[in-house]
Amino acid sequence: MHAPDGFIDAPVSAAAGLLAAxxxxxxxxxxxxxxDDTSRPGAAGAGAERTAxxxxxxxxxxxxxxxLNFPVAAGTSGHLLGGALAAILVGPYTGVLCVSVVLLMQAxxxxDGGLTALGVNITTxxxxxxxxxxxxxxxxVKVLPRTRRSVTAASFVAALVSVPxxxxxxxxxxxxxxxxxxxLGKVAGAMVGVHVLIGLGEAVITALTVGAVVAVRPDLVQGARGLRQKLKLRVDGELVDAPDTGAEPAPATARSPRKVWIAGLVTSLVLAGFVSFYxxxxxxxxxxxxxxxxxxxxxEEHTAADSPLADYGVKDVDDARLSGGLAGVIGVGVTVVAGTGVFWAVRRRRTEEEAEATSPTGTSV
Structure with a gap:
């Protein structure tokens, strides 16, 4: 759904750019x-070392x-937009930044996606x-039972609605x-109709991804916080809530997300470098x-149409499979470095603000 330059006029593109900014x-x-990872079980002090x-x-x-464009109708395909997935995994604010980084790298x-239309694409x-x-x-998640299945089901519905x-x-x-x-009526009907179908694919991908992460590491899913149900005790034949004894410490195996990060990176490289060919x-x-x-x-022709990676291929590499695979691997590498850098900077600024607030010169009297 990347809009190129020329679909939307300059004033509206500029206004969308200001909104996006x-x-x-x-x-x-x-x-x-x-x-700030301190609200997650057992994560105090971890900060950017795990979240960024x-x-x-x-x-x-x-x-x-x-x-990975998937077919949705005769002669039409769709692909993940990613807003729902990012928001559920890392939160809505961080999610906006995640997708924006992706759109910037692509443009x-x-x-892929016009430079003057970048504000339009970030907005949509x-x-x-x-x-x-x-x-x-x-x-x-508030109205459904507090279970992992409910998180997965809510992810499916949320992703489905977000695309249309x-x-x-x-x-x-x-x-x-x-x-x-x-x-306008024809455009609206066609856009909403086809994107409802694309939304189904988005919903499946989002639900499967969220469900997989929740199954092994629910502590890493922002939308799954607070899933742990209160312990029930039977008193005089009736079930009552057990007294709250404070936050349950995370097991030692849950303190480092390194394995999840490596698995996720390898999966991303395989998808972009190999599966994308199909x-x-x-x-x-x-x-x-x-x-x-x-x-x-x-x-309009893209300003970066002559880029060495334009159209997801490496310039001067004649083999289509190799060219697309290399472009995908490069894209994943650049995006993970750029994204991590942005979030390191954001988290570092948070740490500096906290330090200033607690320093003798930063406290109010």
């Missing part, structure tokens, strides 16, 4: 709290899975999906700043709708 600024502050690399890994994993290195694919999915997810919501926002932006004279070559939902309604005639 504001949302990222807010997310940077919110992510400082989410990356994990958030960077989430960004790399989303990059890898976005390369700059791979000529990062902000909308993350906020819609996380809000719905939180509502569902993204399509609706793009349609609204197109209604205001579209560069093609086309029936992805559907059909146009995605936005590309299909644009072609059917003549919107693609307004698309």
């Amino acid at each position: 504001g949302a990222i600024a807010v997310s940077l502050r919110g992510a400082r709290r989410e990356l 690399p994990l958030a960077g890994l989430v960004a790399a994993f989303i990059f890898a899975v976005q390369m 700059v290195l791979f000529a 694919m990062a902000i909308t999906t993350t906020l819609v999915a996380y809000a719905l997810f939180r509502v569902l 919501a993204s399509a609706v926002v793009f349609t609204l932006l197109f209604a205001v700043g579209g560069t093609t004279d086309v029936s 992805a559907s070559a059909d146009p995605d939902g936005l590309e299909k709708v644009a072609a059917d309604h003549g919107i693609d005639k307004q698309a």
Whole structure:
């Protein structure tokens, strides 16, 4: 659903860019709290040593899975947007940053999504999906039983709804700043219709990923915090809540997420470097709708069209399998480094603020 330059006019693209910049600024502050790991069991003092690399890994994993277009209808494919997955795993603010990092890497290195349309893409694919999915997810986990299955089910529904919501926002932006004279009703119907189907694929991928992580390391899933049910005691034939004795310390094996990080990175590299070769070559939902309604005639050539990695291939490497695989591996590596760097900086700033607040010169009297 990466919009190229030319679909949306300059004023609306600029306004979307300002909105995206504001949302990222807010997310940077919110992510400082989410990356403060002290609220997780047994994690006091761990800080960025565990949270920043994990958030960077989430960004790399989303990059890898976005390369796996899956067929959704005749001549149409879809791919993961990732907002729901990121929000549930690392929190909504950090989730917005994760997807934004991915979109930036794709636009700059791979000529995927226009540079002037970057604000539009962040608004639709990062902000909308993350906020819609996380809000719905939180509502569902509150009303459903406090179990791991409920987290997985809530993830499925939240991801499913987030994709057509993204399509609706793009349609609204197109209604205001579209560069093609086309029936808005037809565009809206086509966009929402095809993205409901894509949402099903998004929901399956999100639920499977969240379910897999929750099954082995629920302490690493932001949306699964507080899953542990209260102990019940039988008193005079009735079940009552046992007294709260404080937070249960995490087992020693849960104190280091290194194995999860390595497994996630290897999985991302395999998906991007090998499995992506078998992805559907059909146009995605936005590309299909644009072609059917003549919107693609307004698309402008990407500024980075001559990039060595444009179109997810390595320039001058003739073998398609090798070229695409290398591009995918490079993309995962660059994204995990860039993402981890961003989240290290965010977490470091949080640590500095805490130090200033507790220092003699920073305390109020």
